[in-house]
Amino acid sequence: MPSDARQYSGVAERGADGRWIVSVNRVGEPRAGTEERTEDMSTTFTDGRVHDDVMAALGHVMDPELGRTIVDLGMVSGVDVARSASAPSDPLQASDSAPDPAENPAQAPDPSAPAWDVTVHLELTVPGCPLSDTIRRRITAALAGYPGGRLNVTIDTSTMSQGKLEALVARLKAERRANPFTRADSKTRIFAIASGKGGVGKSSVTANLAATFAAMGYDTAAIDADIYGFSLPRLFGITDRPTNLNGMLVPPEAWGVRLMSIGVFAGSDRAILWRGPRLQRSLEQFLTDVWWGEPDVLLLDLAPGTGDMTISVAQTLPNAELVVVTTPQPSASEVAVRAGLVALQMPLQVDGVVENMSYFDHKGERLRLFGEGGGERVARTLTDELGYDVPLLGQLPLVPELRETTEGGRPAVLDENGALADSDVARSFESIARALLAHEPGRAAA
Numbered sequence: 043m044p045s046d047a048r049q050y051s052g053v054a055e056r057g058a059d060g061r062w063i064v065s066v067n068r069v070g071e072p073r074a075g076t077e078e079r080t081e082d083m084s085t086t087f088t089d090g091r092v093h094d095d096v097m098a099a100l101g102h103v104m105d106p107e108l109g110r111t112i113v114d115l116g117m118v119s120g121v122d123v124a125r126s127a128s129a130p131s132d133p134l135q136a137s138d139s140a141p142d143p144a145e146n147p148a149q150a151p152d153p154s155a156p157a158w159d160v161t162v163h164l165e166l167t168v169p170g171c172p173l174s175d176t177i178r179r180r181i182t183a184a185l186a187g188y189p190g191g192r193l194n195v196t197i198d199t200s201t202m203s204q205g206k207l208e209a210l211v212a213r214l215k216a217e218r219r220a221n222p223f224t225r226a227d228s229k230t231r232i233f234a235i236a237s238g239k240g241g242v243g244k245s246s247v248t249a250n251l252a253a254t255f256a257a258m259g260y261d262t263a264a265i266d267a268d269i270y271g272f273s274l275p276r277l278f279g280i281t282d283r284p285t286n287l288n289g290m291l292v293p294p295e296a297w298g299v300r301l302m303s304i305g306v307f308a309g310s311d312r313a314i315l316w317r318g319p320r321l322q323r324s325l326e327q328f329l330t331d332v333w334w335g336e337p338d339v340l341l342l343d344l345a346p347g348t349g350d351m352t353i354s355v356a357q358t359l360p361n362a363e364l365v366v367v368t369t370p371q372p373s374a375s376e377v378a379v380r381a382g383l384v385a386l387q388m389p390l391q392v393d394g395v396v397e398n399m400s401y402f403d404h405k406g407e408r409l410r411l412f413g414e415g416g417g418e419r420v421a422r423t424l425t426d427e428l429g430y431d432v433p434l435l436g437q438l439p440l441v442p443e444l445r446e447t448t449e450g451g452r453p454a455v456l457d458e459n460g461a462l463a464d465s466d467v468a469r470s471f472e473s474i475a476r477a478l479l480a481h482e483p484g485r486a487a488a
């Protein structure tokens with residue numbers, strides 16, 4: 043191996059997304075447009091600098107439940123850094139089969155680079171936190187590829203003291219104020235999924251649409267506002283209860299969607315006979331007693347019809363946008379129009395109509411088992427009555443897999459890895475999701 047093969051100079055900076063940006067030049071062969079630096083990295087990276095770099099990297103590690111960084115939440119109580127006694131500084135350890143650093147500088151093992159023993163003192167908010175493995179993995183990933191040398195990372199895990207936890211929850215509650223979604227600066231798009239009657243697939247559409255947004259990379263939350271006929275926990279395969287952080291509930295998450303439903307509480311199988319103010323209070327509690335962070339998208343699965351819950355939503359979340367689900371036959375589309383017309387009395391905008399079970403694909407032939415035209419009819423009537431364009435956003439096929447997979451705890455639009463499946467139904471949902479995001483909110487009020 044040529045003796046100069048591993049003489050590189052480098053500049054390492056933390057990018058805005060938390061990843062390392064490393065510019066490396068081979069000494070004596072500067073590339074056009076890059077500055078040649080010959081400093082010895084082992085002296086540039088001191089204990090203090092490594093400590094600061096590690097803290098900066100941890101400042102990008104998100105707590106999976108609270109959606110804040112672990113540094114911001116006070117979960118990193120300290121970082122110890124020391125030169126490792128076992129630093130592999132012998133260049134002879136390098137072999138010819140080692141990757142060429144010039145080809146991939148960020149992953150280049152530099153045998154002359156020092157190693158550092160780094161201990162991250164991590165304090166979990168609750169003992170035995172089920173997500174501690176995820177946090178540990180995120181920490182390890184954030185510290186991988188450090189340009190100043192090899193980091194031997196140990197994560198020392200303990201639980202936050204009661205006093206510190208109380209102070210944290212008090213801080214989060216104060217920040218969250220009453221209803222985080224009505225703040226003028228809220229970036230969350232709220233889509234309330236409505237239908238005129240039961241059984242048209244409103245909950246299936248909500249679950250699959252939420253999973254689609256999450257798979258597209260949007261921070262997604264969902265509320266089962268169908269208090270009497272909740273079904274989202276089953277459709278997401280959620281059996282976990284919310285985490286109770288000193289009276290603040292952290293919703294369980296599945297398939298990238300944070301979900302709140304009466305169904306995630308014990309004793310939820312008992313009949314609920316709430317009406318009026320009590321019902322509205324339940325929605326308010328879902329919004330104010332739950333830590334949602336700041337999702338990009340919040341979906342609400344409304345009860346069928348034009349009942350109390352729709353009124354509650356309109357009062358509690360005046361910036362919600364309505365999506366009406368119908369099937370093609372007149373018996374469904376007529377009542378679906380009524381569900382959309384609540385927007386005449388409430389400050390709700392109707393974004394569009396989704397027609398479900400539109401056709402069954404039989405060997406390439408589209409069989410219209412439930413007739414046709416329902417979605418178009420609802421969209422046209424709502425456009426006429428509301429005085430603004432209410433488009434037909436999509437027509438979804440009748441697919442047995444949608445029932446089987448979704449009822450089995452995985453939204454049918456996802457493959458086993460949680461990515462969008464390569465299927466017509468997934469593509470239809472993606473197109474509906476894109477159309478909703480492209481739709482400008484606030485038009486109804488104009």
Ligand SMILES: Nc1ncnc2c1ncn2[C@@H]1O[C@H](COP(=O)(O)OP(=O)(O)OP(=O)(O)O)[C@@H](O)[C@H]1O
Binds near residue numbers: 346
């Ligand atoms: N496109 C579809 N293809 C096949 N099955 C579907 C489709 N959409 C919904 N289903 C099935 O139809 C049934 C009713 O769907 P879902 O529960 O989503 O309707 P809903 O309108 O929310 O009803 P409710 O308000 O009464 O809960 C479920 O078994 C569901 O799996």
